[in-house]
Amino acid sequence: MTPEVPPVESLTGLRRERLRFVGFSFDRLPSGRCRAEVTLELGPGERWVGTAEGVASDTGELRCAAEATLRAIEQSVRQRVAFELLGVKAVRAFDTIVLIVSVVSKGDDTTHRLVGSFLANHDTARGAAVAVLNATNRLLGNMFRREVA
Numbered sequence: 001m002t003p004e005v006p007p008v009e010s011l012t013g014l015r016r017e018r019l020r021f022v023g024f025s026f027d028r029l030p031s032g033r034c035r036a037e038v039t040l041e042l043g044p045g046e047r048w049v050g051t052a053e054g055v056a057s058d059t060g061e062l063r064c065a066a067e068a069t070l071r072a073i074e075q076s077v078r079q080r081v082a083f084e085l086l087g088v089k090a091v092r093a094f095d096t097i098v099l100i101v102s103v104v105s106k107g108d109d110t111t112h113r114l115v116g117s118f119l120a121n122h123d124t125a126r127g128a129a130v131a132v133l134n135a136t137n138r139l140l141g142n143m144f145r146r147e148v149a
Helices: 058-076 124-148
Strands: 020-028 033-043 046-055 082-093 096-107 110-119
Touching (some): 020 058, 020 124, 033 058, 033 124, 046 058, 058 096, 082 124, 096 124, 110 124
Antiparallel strands (some): 020 033, 033 046, 082 096, 096 110
């Protein structure tokens, strides 16, 4: 006998096992710097905003967006895990731009090296933020699942 699956409408109020990317803003400042703000959500009323500033250059803007995402993620796990951005790179492949990030997570006597990517033709800063989420999704999903259990 197949278990009954509740309709999607009844699941909307439940807490997810993955963070959802709900907001992104990016500004180039007159000072030659940039500022990124990323908003993540886990469930209703569970939102975290991460911000970062950096140098307004091609690489600096990617790092800024990725760092803002990591700061929001750290808030979502209540600082139990620290994340360090090792690098972010835009690579041209197959007539598109692929954003690749390398991240290290440290917490509970464990260290994980994570890699994520995202196809981004136009908004590479936003793409770097999404690549960070793609890198951390499995680790975070396991953490959030353990919290519920």
